[in-house]
């Protein structure tokens with residue numbers, strides 16, 4: 001800490017370059033304020049996204065995984081989940097979660113802001129839908145949202161700036177079922193371009209949004225916001241991990257202390273500090289900024305920083321259809337939505353509602369390992385893959401999660417990031433209300449897919465998700481909230497929080513459109529009231545107490561795969577094992593017939609060098625006889641999983657195999673030629689509205 005550098009003063013320092021940080025940075029920079037954004041990750045390079053390559057599913061499962069502990073990149077920090085029922089996903093870099101998100105862009109419903117008034121539980125927000133509406137509309141334009149206006153679940157307002165994306169054969173099938181059932185459905189709004197817009201390309205429907213969008217059609221703030229910040233002279237400092245927000249003697253925020261890639265400490269002074277590190281990262285930072293006058297963390301006189309964490313308990317319901325729907329060809333987020341059960345109805349036995357979002361099927365690896373990551377191996381393998389690939393429709397069910405003070409982010413005492421900052425620890429239990437809501441909606445979604453003709457329906461509960469809310473709630477009363485309705489801390493007049501932390505309740509909608517609208521509203525107010533915001537003293541002491549720096553164990557390095565290590569004998573052994581895992585038949589070749597142990601295996605290990613070590617170990621330890629191989633597969637689940645994964649990854653890269661399945665790979669099919677959508681021609685929305693054009 002002796003080589004601390006004091007950076008130039010800025011009007012505003014923003015911590016985190018994700019969705020909320022991007023919106024605020026752009027608005028303030030365009031208004032002429034000097035802005036510095038500190039981001040622990042890097043600028044993503046679109047050319048590196050794997051979506052346009054045949055191997056994309058392999059990279060998406062590791063380097064581009066949304067699970068930080070799987071990705072394990074330098075920018076990532078550990079998240080202690082030892083006391084959590086749910087896992088979390090995120091991305092750390094310029095763009096934040098918007099780099100990997102599905103870009104579904106629904107808004108919260110008007111009644112979501114009034115939970116106490118409508119249900120007598122939780123709390124009302126200090127603002128309502130109507131106050132947020134102009135900001136929803138402005139952010140829709142900034143991000144480039146495609147959708148269909150007139151959804152009867154919302155009050156009237158501007159239509160989305162771009163027409164809805166195609167709903168595909170999958171969406172059409174389920175929409176027809178809902179029209180027959182008389183249930184709500186609507187083309188989903190997505191922050192994905194259905195036509196060229198703002199210098200960006202339209203979506204080409206490769207369905208690889210979850211590992212970054214090669215086309216730039218999906219809105220991510222590295223494309224939609226930060227270039228504007230830089231153009232206006234704002235600075236985005238990457239590789240900058242903020243470890244603490246520093247206050248002056250009067251208790252105002254004076255700036256952020258951060259570490260660069262080499263571990264040098266810096267202090268960024270600013271008149272205003274904006275936390276935009278998401279509802280986990282911001283809570284962590286506020287708690288980690290505890291000091292003499294605020295021993296329980298910054299802005300925490302209410303004791304609520306980190307508390308009331310809400311995570312949508314995501315579930316999926318997947319139906320399989322006889323018809324080939326080519327479900328790999330679509331945007332990977334929402335085709336259609338259903339809000340039939342979006343409003344609270346106490347007669348169901350639980351409070352609050354759910355939003356369902358229909359997704360498409362994905363590529364061959366998803367089909368191979370369906371359902372639940374297991375797959376079917378041996379003689380029935382090909383039938384299983386044919387039944388799944390392109391032929392499934394999946395409802396993702398997001399249920400409103402109610403705030404509970406015991407669900408929280410705190411500082412881990414056992415896990416630390418590479419800078420020595422305590423990891424956030426999530427203590428989260430799924431409530432009885434959320435469980436009941438989930439079970440009930442799974443039953444209804446099953447009915448939906450059966451009505452659409454699914455011959456088999458499976459469900460999965462409690463999936464990891466990236467919707468973090470509530471850890472610095474807004475409110476009018478400083479004793480029961482952390483920030484006011486403008487996202488300004490009650491305790492510290494020049495400290496703002498502009499991410500999902502400020503949510504009072506979670507609603508059921510994916511949160512980013514609401515995060516963005518709230519952030520824009522907060523930025524407008526900051527600009528209006530700037531002259532009244534007290535300024536911190538220029539000279540402050542910082543870094544007085546060194547951070548607790550535990551001895552960090554370096555993680556084992558990824559084994560570098562050297563193709564020469566895998567000589568002919570081991571490659572032949574791999575082929576013999578592969579023939580056991582996926583026998584030829586049913587019109588499909590055996591792995592050895594496509595020389596799976598040669599170039600196909602090299603392609604897999606080229607993209608996934610992390611698999612080389614386990615593969616070499618298992619090949620070295622496995623005998624050649626098929627019976628022995630079968631016994632290994634049956635008795636050693638970890639080895640079996642590695643072998644099956646590598647075999648499937650190589651097998652489904654083969655052109656022969658792909659053409660045998662009728663799977664063309666990730667082909668670009670630009671949208672943008674708009675014909676009158678079939679669902680309107682068929683009148684599939686007529687039971688909801690009569691004047692959709």
Ligand SMILES: Cc1cc2nc3c(=O)[nH]c(=O)nc-3n(C[C@H](O)[C@H](O)[C@H](O)COP(=O)(O)OP(=O)(O)OC[C@H]3O[C@@H](n4cnc5c(N)ncnc54)[C@H](O)[C@@H]3O)c2cc1C
Pocket residue numbers: 015016017018019020021038039040041066089090091092093094095096097098100101102103104105210240241242243276277278279281282285333465466467468498499500510511512513515
């Ligand atoms: C796989 C996936 C799918 C998703 N799908 C959807 C969807 O379809 N629709 C939707 O609405 N939402 C979706 N989300 C959630 C969405 O990404 C988030 O709601 C949104 O990104 C939150 O914005 P934010 O600004 O609060 O935080 P983030 O976007 O998470 O950004 C926070 C940034 O702060 C940085 N940061 C954190 N701590 C520090 C520190 N100490 N120092 C410096 N920098 C720091 C991080 O590196 C990160 O870049 C998805 C998320 C994921 C991961």
Ligand code: SF4
Pocket residue numbers: 051192202203204205206207208209210212213214215216217218330331332
């Ligand atoms: S489907 Fe569209 S939004 Fe998704 S990655 Fe492809 S071009 Fe981008």
